[in-house]
Amino acid sequence: MVKEKEDYCRSPVVSVADVSFSYNRLPVLENINLTIRRGDFLGIIGPNGGGKTTLVKLILGLLRPQKGAVHVLGTDPVKARSRVAYVPQHAPEDREFPITVWEVALQGRLQASVWGYRYSREDRQRAADELRRVEMWDLRKRPIGALSGGQRQRVFLARALCRDPEIIFLDEPTVGIDSLAQENIYDLLQSLNQRMTIVIVTHDIGVISQHVRSVACVNRTLIAHNEGLITAEMLEKTYNCPVDLIAHGVPHRLFQPHSS
Amino acid sequence: MPDAFLQFEFLRHALWAGLLVSIACGVIGSLVVVNRLVFLAGGIAHAAFGGVGVAYYLGLPPLASTSVFSVLAALGMGGVRLLSKSRPDTLIGAMWAVGMAVGIILVDLTPGYHADLFGYLFGSIMAVSRSDLLFIAVIDLLILAIVYCYHQELMAISYDAEYAAVCGLPVVFIRGLLLVLVALSVVMLIRVVGLILVIALLSIPAAVAEELTGSLRWMMFLSVAISAVCIVAGLWLSFIFDLPSGASIILLTALVYLLFISGKRLWMQFSS
Numbered sequence: 001m002v003k004e005k006e007d008y009c010r011s012p013v014v015s016v017a018d019v020s021f022s023y024n025r026l027p028v029l030e031n032i033n034l035t036i037r038r039g040d041f042l043g044i045i046g047p048n049g050g051g052k053t054t055l056v057k058l059i060l061g062l063l064r065p066q067k068g069a070v071h072v073l074g075t076d077p078v079k080a081r082s083r084v085a086y087v088p089q090h091a092p093e094d095r096e097f098p099i100t101v102w103e104v105a106l107q108g109r110l111q112a113s114v115w116g117y118r119y120s121r122e123d124r125q126r127a128a129d130e131l132r133r134v135e136m137w138d139l140r141k142r143p144i145g146a147l148s149g150g151q152r153q154r155v156f157l158a159r160a161l162c163r164d165p166e167i168i169f170l171d172e173p174t175v176g177i178d179s180l181a182q183e184n185i186y187d188l189l190q191s192l193n194q195r196m197t198i199v200i201v202t203h204d205i206g207v208i209s210q211h212v213r214s215v216a217c218v219n220r221t222l223i224a225h226n227e228g229l230i231t232a233e234m235l236e237k238t239y240n241c242p243v244d245l246i247a248h249g250v251p252h253r254l255f256q257p258h259s260s
Numbered sequence: 261m262p263d264a265f266l267q268f269e270f271l272r273h274a275l276w277a278g279l280l281v282s283i284a285c286g287v288i289g290s291l292v293v294v295n296r297l298v299f300l301a302g303g304i305a306h307a308a309f310g311g312v313g314v315a316y317y318l319g320l321p322p323l324a325s326t327s328v329f330s331v332l333a334a335l336g337m338g339g340v341r342l343l344s345k346s347r348p349d350t351l352i353g354a355m356w357a358v359g360m361a362v363g364i365i366l367v368d369l370t371p372g373y374h375a376d377l378f379g380y381l382f383g384s385i386m387a388v389s390r391s392d393l394l395f396i397a398v399i400d401l402l403i404l405a406i407v408y409c410y411h412q413e414l415m416a417i418s419y420d421a422e423y424a425a426v427c428g429l430p431v432v433f434i435r436g437l438l439l440v441l442v443a444l445s446v447v448m449l450i451r452v453v454g455l456i457l458v459i460a461l462l463s464i465p466a467a468v469a470e471e472l473t474g475s476l477r478w479m480m481f482l483s484v485a486i487s488a489v490c491i492v493a494g495l496w497l498s499f500i501f502d503l504p505s506g507a508s509i510i511l512l513t514a515l516v517y518l519l520f521i522s523g524k525r526l527w528m529q530f531s532s
Contacts, residue, residue: 060426078428086426097294098476099419107416110427116409143474159423 013038013167013197014059019068021054028054032068032222036167041193043212044201050219052201053089056169059199060086073166082111085165087156089172089201101147101155102140105131108162123162130158134188150181157185167197174204186211270386271499277388278491278509280396281452281461284445285491286484287407289466290476291438295418298463300337300439303352305446305458307333307359312380313366322380323395327447333359334443338435383454383506385495396448403441407480414438415476452491453506460510461487464517471524490516 014036021029028051036042046052057063058070061077072080085108108130109123131137134154144152153173160168170189174182189198190211202208208215217223292301311329315322337355341348367374379387407414416424417434425431442462449458469483494509501508 062422062425081426081428084426086423088420088422096470097419098470098474098479099415100474103415103475104419107412107419107423107427110412110416110424110429112428112430117412119412163427 011038012036013040013073014199015071016055016059017069017071019058019065019070021051021058021063021065021067023054027220029058029218030221032218034216034222036197036199038166038197039193041189041198041211041213042200043205043208043215044199044218045203045205045208045215046218046223048203052203052218053171055218056086056171056199056201060084060169082163083166085160085163085168087153087160087168087170087173089175096145097143099144100140101131101136101142101144102127104144104155105136105140105158105162108159126162126164127158130161131155133161134158149175150177150185153177153181153185157188161192165196167199168192169199169201171201172203173200174202270388273388273390273393274385274495274505275492276393277385277396277452278495279488280393280400281448282484282488282491283400284396284403284448285461285465285487286469286482287403287480288441288445289462289487290469290480290483291407291414291418292442292462293466293470294476294479295438297439297442298459299349300334300341300352301442301446301462302459303337303356303359304330304334304443305450305455306356307337308443308446308450308455309363309380310359310366311363312377313363313370316370316374317366323392323447326450327444329359330443330447331440334439335436338439342432342435379454380450381454381456382504383450383452383457385452385505385509388451392451396451399444399448403445406437406441410434410437411477418476453509457506457510460513461491464513465490468517468520471520486516487513 012035014034016032016034019029019032020027032055034055044052044055054063058065059072059077061070061072061081070077073083077084105127106119106123109119109126110117128137131140134157136151136154136158139147139151144155147155157170157173160170173185177185186208189200192198200208200212292298308326308330310333311326312322314320314329315325318325333355337352340351340355344351367377376384376387378384413424413429413434416427416429417431417438421431421435424434445462446455446458449461453461465483465486466479468486469479472482473479490513491509494512495505497503497512498505498508
């Protein structure tokens, strides 16, 4: 019985098999093999332009691999979309756009419908719950453009959570946010991790190392996929140069002591 | 003045046309502005002249021919914007000019004197016929029905198309639908202000409305009202001072925009 539960927990939710992708013949990803297991909190790290976002877009079905195959929740990424959520990296920057926090959060419940979608009472309830969870309910009537970066990121998180996803992908969720707001978001993700698989893309190794269960290093190829250990060697291969494992003075379970 | 409007049928038609196109200006104009489609809408308006040329050359009804041509131009430009990896605006600019050039050549090849050609370029709201009014009303109804049904979808793809795709919305289809509505609005506006000035009515009222509200729905309502006031007032001024109606409407609309922007600036300086 316990064994069964463990098997379920360890079952793969995403499998990327031998995938390659290039933009205008410029290879961005080559022969990537990656398995993400249920309940994981995976950090995908790598330098800018290393293909992290492309990898996530392939898993979401926004891009199609030129070689290899991607499966999400045992099916095609496009078919799995209703069970997956995404917090994009470049949250729309158009500060003028006439849309309120509440309207953005509700969009998480939107789905295709022949005669146009109408939000149900349940949709409103879910959006309200998630806005309260991320502590943005009080600002629900504000235009989204009037919020700070951290506040906006919380709204986008609420929008993603409204879908009751089994997996949630976050692309650089803490860029341009002060460290306190960052910690808040990570604490929130930590508690969410009890019921969903979390995949987070970032170039900020310092922060994620304290929270993730496993790490994948991507720089055109998958350099390493380790459980809970970022080594200096991994980073060196990923970034093509020695990287200091700075841990803000906090002892890290993930970091090995410097070898040099 | 009110007497004149009641007295002359052409003025009554002009008034009706002005009020009816305001609906398209406000609703579609708002979507054009928030989607940054102003340049593309300008392109459609000019490419539509190709449709005028085809109508002249083949002796087809201009409204139908222009509508088909505009819709094709809109979908072509939308496709370019979607597929082109770099500089879609260059290609759209080229299509803009090609449509216009096709129209000029076809008109030139058609024998006879083309007195009403000016109407397509600069508008002829005073010459709006009953069948024109019917066309405008039908397009208005189509716009209202589609925007009423799909307003959540339109808002989602306008705000964050990538997220809309992840939600499983048919993003390309809804974009295409929006472009078709823009094309049909352009055709009806050509009747009122002419293809050269269309762009102003699809952008300025919506831009003023956007300054006043934080919701897309209200932006649409307000910009319908602003368009209606500007078009009717412009019409009245052009009648009194015997000026070209299309240009009068546009200048008045632009003046409202200018006054509004500077007024807001002043207000903000005073209040801070």
